[in-house]
Amino acid sequence: MKRAYSKLMLYCIASSNAMGRFGLRSSTAFSTLSERVASRLKDPSLVGDGLVSDETFNVIDPGASAQQFEDGSAVIARVRRMGRDDAKIAIDRANAALVGWRDGTTAAHRSAVLSKWSSLIKENTDDIATIMTMESGKPLHESRGEVTYGTSFLDYYAAEAIRPSAAGGGFITPSPFTIPGGTAPRGKIMAVNEAVGVCTLITPWNFPIAMITRKAGPAIGVGCTVVLKPSELTPLTALALQTLGKRAGLPDGVFEIVTADENVREVGEELCTNPIVKKISFTGSTPVGKLLMKLSSESVKRISLGKIKASKYDSLIKYTFDAQALTIPSNCWEELGGNAAFVVFEDADIDLAVNAAIASKFRNAGQTCVCADRFIIHKAVETEFVSKLMAKVKQLKVGHGMNDGVTMGPLISSAAVEKLTMLVGEAIAENASCVLGGSPLLDIGPQYFEPTILTNVSPDSTIFNSETFGPIVAITTFDTEEHALLLANNTTSGLASYFCTKDLARVFRFSASLQNGIVGVNEGIISTASAPFGGVKESGLGREGSALGINEYLETKYIFLNV
Incomplete structure (x- = not known):
């Protein structure tokens, strides 16, 4: 394909500056928009304001004509091609932000940030829907509908984050409890749930907003920090969400993005095997889900997997290796689609x-x-x-x-x-x-x-x-x-x-x-958002959405009190 770019391109940065307070260098995802897209937006700064790199990949308008594919105008943006080192930096940034977000904020504060994030996305519906349609191809009315659908998860988990149910069913025994062989005559059993930690989110192209908010909403709401790897086919919507998240009050490191295409193997391996990452949530194909299960099992991570389809355009298959022989352990969440x-x-x-x-x-x-x-x-x-x-x-x-x-x-x-x-x-x-x-x-x-x-x-x-x-x-x-x-x-x-x-x-x-x-x-x-979403058989185990979706981002701790 010829690479014909407009002279009026906007050079856009789509995440925060370096986290100087943590001494971490930036791992910034950014895009270069074509005038064809930028001219349609009320606020082109949704996807940034000024960074260029030699290492980029193209984002294509799937609805382009044959002539546009031929002359290069089907290319609507260039996005930074990030690598393993960038993924490591993003994980480190998320880890540096974890204690402050999980332990230094209240549930009410996190709820307010999610609500503000949702409001800002709704206020920018026209631009978000335009970006989504240009990179995913879905009709504009469907993109507008997805803005409503996607923000419903932020609204739902903003409300859920301040409810006792957000603790995932923690409890204290009401009556004194004695453990056989123990020394406590009047003990108490207490079970508490805590945010699991740094989470990797890997999302598909067919719902560029909703698949992010369905995962990020509960994760961020309970105090986790996340590193998102969006589909290489639809990264612009994700970058716009990140910008609005920052404006809503998400601190540096709470919502990181890593963009990659042909180097997704090294990025995926880092996101799945880095010991800092405690939880992986993926929506994609069954073979890739099985591959991620294998990678994450080496460090015994919690994992949620979901399905769009298996094809030559499934990036983690396209750029890695045959995953057909891998099996799915029975103790992990999975939503692996279809038919x-x-x-x-x-x-x-x-x-x-x-x-x-x-x-x-x-x-x-x-x-x-x-x-x-x-x-x-x-x-x-x-x-x-x-x-x-x-x-x-x-x-x-x-x-x-x-x-x-x-x-x-x-x-x-x-x-x-x-x-x-x-x-x-x-x-x-x-x-x-x-x-x-x-x-x-x-x-x-x-x-x-x-x-x-x-x-x-x-x-x-x-x-x-x-x-x-x-x-x-x-x-x-x-x-x-x-x-x-x-x-x-x-x-x-x-x-x-x-x-x-x-x-x-x-x-x-x-x-x-x-x-x-x-x-x-x-x-x-x-x-x-209010209903549990997930499958059985090779479509998986576990659920996203509803109050059950919060449990995927919590760990239970048992405490015995000798009172």
Whole structure:
């Protein structure tokens, strides 16, 4: 790709100066914005004000046209390529800030900072949404929605941080307690919970705000400090969040950022193996999650893992080594996605089911870990469901996310387009029928794909057993509830599933039988800050969100008092 940059580029710094009071040199992440982006922002200083480096990598607009890819104007920013030494410095800075933040502030103060951070993000919704759309491709209305969704985690954990439940269930025995063989006739058992310490957060590109705030909110709220490694595909949103966090009152070192792309192996190893780091939270692919489990196990760190997809563009696979053979210990938190089932029973409200299917499947062009992949429709209602679904899908407007009226944007990469093209071709070769779409939209740009509906899809086909991460509805049919359950559970994944029915008894019966951590009944959008989010099977263990999410950043200490 040619590197054509505007003469009017803004050189931007996106974190604080050196922590002189700790004697630590700066490990500053920064970006150089193109005029194409900067001219759209009310406050370009959200991503800094003036630092340049020879070691940078490009951030690309996934919605760019073929001509823009050719002439280089698809490049919307250059971001500093940080290395192992920078990661070490960021960890040291976080460690230096830990005691002051954890022990030198009150829960009320930390709560107030989180609330202020949320307010500042909301005040800058237009700019944040623009940045997010330009680097992730999602339509502007979805980016605005993610600002609301992402700040809801800060609001939730700002409130939760000052509640007794933020202590994670600590207690003191109400009655005297004697330990056999001990000397205390009237002892007390006390259990307290404390912030775990310095945390590494590794986040994906598909939710550039929410995946950060869902982790950073509870961590910072209980007194941890964090080092964030955002996706190399969407670092600008993270840098803007850091700027607003500083303005909200986050001290130096509490929220550090390390940006890296092709050198992510050395950065990832440092973030996972450095003995100062006590907790790792990752959202990405299952193979990489297994790799991080292995790396973190060498120093017995707490770890939370999550899933978007596995692909050649998963940076930690792309730049490291084969992680397929690694296994997941059973005592660690994990949310490792995908391949969700969407079941429509014969008694379902079909209009409601279609609306839920649209919401679940086509948000972010199908690029979310909870998107429905396997549509399992009762034979008695298949014709009606497909007809009404086609009518709704035809109304979707595909285009650049910044354009008015666009309801579906591009895929994140050309590799994703190639994958979907291959999956559709294989499905048709296996006797599936493509009743809508099925092809790339190259006249718009090289990273667009048509909203697609396939019927008569074999449950044994590749597409039915893949997390497509794209706008493809793959439909098969069933006769009985037992058959539907067998199809829905026939996967190694176990994050989310959906089903539509009016039968209340079936609601409880089928929900209990599904092997998933999240179940949506007559609804296609189910994630909220107040609810626990996570999976089972190879989609993991443990939860983020809700009051349970705080526990991931706490350690329990038992104290026996001889009173």
